[in-house]
Amino acid sequence: EAGVAQSPRYKIIEKRQSVAFWCNPISGHATLYWYQQILGQGPKLLIQFQNNGVVDDSQLPKDRFSAERLKGVDSTLKIQPAKLEDSAVYLCASSWDRSDTQYFGPGTRLTVL
Amino acid sequence: AQSVTQLDSQVPVFEEAPVELRCNYSSSVSVYLFWYVQYPNQGLQLLLKYLSGSTLVESINGFEAEFNKSQTSFHLRKPSVHISDTAEYFCAVRGVFDAGNMLTFGGGTRLMVKP
Numbered sequence: 760e761a762g763v764a765q766s767p768r769y770k771i772i773e774k775r776q777s778v779a780f781w782c783n784p785i786s787g788h789a790t791l792y793w794y795q796q797i798l799g800q801g802p803k804l805l806i807q808f809q810n811n812g813v814v815d816d817s818q819l820p821k822d823r824f825s826a827e828r829l830k831g832v833d834s835t836l837k838i839q840p841a842k843l844e845d846s847a848v849y850l851c852a853s854s855w856d857r858s859d860t861q862y863f864g865p866g867t868r869l870t871v872l
Numbered sequence: 873a874q875s876v877t878q879l880d881s882q883v884p885v886f887e888e889a890p891v892e893l894r895c896n897y898s899s900s901v902s903v904y905l906f907w908y909v910q911y912p913n914q915g916l917q918l919l920l921k922y923l924s925g926s927t928l929v930e931s932i933n934g935f936e937a938e939f940n941k942s943q944t945s946f947h948l949r950k951p952s953v954h955i956s957d958t959a960e961y962f963c964a965v966r967g968v969f970d971a972g973n974m975l976t977f978g979g980g981t982r983l984m985v986k987p
Binding site: 762763790799800801803804807814815850852858859860861862863864865866 | 876878881908913914915916917918921962964971972973974975977978979980
């Protein structure tokens with residue numbers, strides 16, 4: 760069974776630029792999560808989808824971050840414009856449903872200069 | 873809301889020695905508890921979890937953790953570590969009756985196994 764796929768693995772941009780990350784969850788997983796992991800800290804949930812609907816986005820900075828999950832499969836997370844403090848690893852995870860174990864992708868490491 | 877405290881940011885240990893990684897949580901409701909491991913340049917992998925039943929849970933690679941409700945702890949232990957256990961370990965908590973599946977993570981403990 761293929762795991763959670765993410766791309767790109769690394770991205771370097773300058774502040775005020777835009778960036779987008781892509782996630783393909785494990786086949787059949789209805790729930791998808793985006794986490795932000797700042798260096799030296801544990802992951803923090805940004806947004807959770809159930810199929811193509813948002814379950815929880817209370818910690819998503821909506822003035823600059825947006826996410827979508829069209830057709831309930833792949834998802835993209837966008838930052839526009841990026842700030843220095845957005846430098847982090849962005850992790851995508853998926854699970855069968857909202858109560859099941861979460862499986863994580865390898866993450867995208869974003870550096871904002 | 874829940875919170876998780878991992879008391880040690882780094883734990884150096886010699887190969888074949890025992891190790892304990894500490895995790896304490898705070899919650900006003902019943903919780904599920906998890907330990908995830910993150911190897912360099914990889915995503916998080918579930919190591920073990922406590923949902924209900926026996927308070928002692930084990931992983932396939934020799935780790936175990938014990939849920940202690942009175943101490944609000946879920947410490948991770950291994951009687952003899954290997955070089956390959958070098959990684960970052962994250963403790964996480966989730967409320968049993970949460971509508972979503974939001975995990976709250978601790979800050980992580982870097983286990984460094986030395987030969």
